[in-house]
Amino acid sequence: MTTDQLVFEIKRKKSFLCIGLDVDLDKIPSFLLEEEDPIFSFNKGIIDATHQYAVAYKPNIAFYEAYGLKGWKSLERTIEYLNQNYPSIFTIADAKRGDIGNTASMYAKAFLETLNFDSITIAPYMGRDSVEPFLDFPNKHAILLALTSNEGAYDFQTKKMNGKFLYQEVLETSKSWKNSEQLMYVVGATKAEYFKEIRKIVPKAFLLVPGIGAQGGNLQDVCKYGLSPDVGLLVNSSRGIIYASKASDFAEAAGKEASRLQKEMEAILEEWL
Numbered sequence: 001m002t003t004d005q006l007v008f009e010i011k012r013k014k015s016f017l018c019i020g021l022d023v024d025l026d027k028i029p030s031f032l033l034e035e036e037d038p039i040f041s042f043n044k045g046i047i048d049a050t051h052q053y054a055v056a057y058k059p060n061i062a063f064y065e066a067y068g069l070k071g072w073k074s075l076e077r078t079i080e081y082l083n084q085n086y087p088s089i090f091t092i093a094d095a096k097r098g099d100i101g102n103t104a105s106m107y108a109k110a111f112l113e114t115l116n117f118d119s120i121t122i123a124p125y126m127g128r129d130s131v132e133p134f135l136d137f138p139n140k141h142a143i144l145l146a147l148t149s150n151e152g153a154y155d156f157q158t159k160k161m162n163g164k165f166l167y168q169e170v171l172e173t174s175k176s177w178k179n180s181e182q183l184m185y186v187v188g189a190t191k192a193e194y195f196k197e198i199r200k201i202v203p204k205a206f207l208l209v210p211g212i213g214a215q216g217g218n219l220q221d222v223c224k225y226g227l228s229p230d231v232g233l234l235v236n237s238s239r240g241i242i243y244a245s246k247a248s249d250f251a252e253a254a255g256k257e258a259s260r261l262q263k264e265m266e267a268i269l270e271e272w273l
């Protein structure tokens with residue numbers, strides 16, 4: 001999907017909500033465990049109940065790899081279901097990959113071609129050749145970890161290098177890479193005080209913002225300085241939506257929580273656009 005198409009969908013749906021499909025078999029309703037593919041059944045329920053409120057879905061690959069071949073099959077079915085039934089939804093493989101060039105090319109093929117996601121999250125610390133293979137695919141995107149939502153973000157990302165924070169160096173340097181217009185960046189909602197500086201470096205780029213809900217980040221704080229002229233935000237919630245209820249009404253409860261966030265986003269967009 002092109003960035004323009006994503007912006008169009010955000011304006012059409014009045015939403016920049018991304019829903020994280022981080023499925024844990026210990027947390028889904030027990031009746032689903034009797035199904036042939038409980039993870040896919042859960043995802044299908046969540047997607048069907050929330051798609052009108054969201055513009056993106058982000059399965060975190062760890063939650064599928066944890067279940068071996070079966071988990072990988074569930075991931076494959078989930079992305080196929082999204083691509084076939086909701087082709088205007090932006091899809092993110094939250095895989096946090098990063099390796100030397102020829103290996104990066106195979107990761108890119110795996111997620112952007114074989115599984116056919118629109119984008120993938122990437123750890124940028126191996127540098128240019130570890131990222132550029134993901135940008136060789138037209139209309140696909142690499143989402144670089146810039147300033148992450150976790151406490152450990154302060155271990156390296158806010159350390160100074162050449163007088164700049166490491167996350168600033170990631171943002172600035174990556175702008176010079178081939179096809180850099182296909183880059184997006186992860187910035188945690190728990191780091192809202194950094195958005196003003198970040199927008200000075202990447203005024204237009206899309207930011208994927210996890211950390212609202214379960215991690216305590218706040219949508220209003222993110223939007224204060226995080227919005228770009230064309231919105232430029234995808235705000236993710238995983239546990240806060242998909243486990244809104246752990247009973248048989250899980251899909252309905254997820255729909256309600258997604259709708260609540262969409263309405264909050266609509267009010268923000270009305271003022272912004």
Ligand SMILES: O=C(O)c1cc(=O)[nH]c(=O)n1[C@@H]1O[C@H](COP(=O)(O)O)[C@@H](O)[C@H]1O
Nearest residue numbers: 060121148149186188210214215237238239
């Ligand atoms: O790349 C990510 O999506 C990510 C980056 C980051 O800085 N923090 C972060 O929480 N994430 C992911 O975003 C999701 C957050 O989930 P919840 O805290 O349940 O909403 C998880 O899949 C995390 O792995």
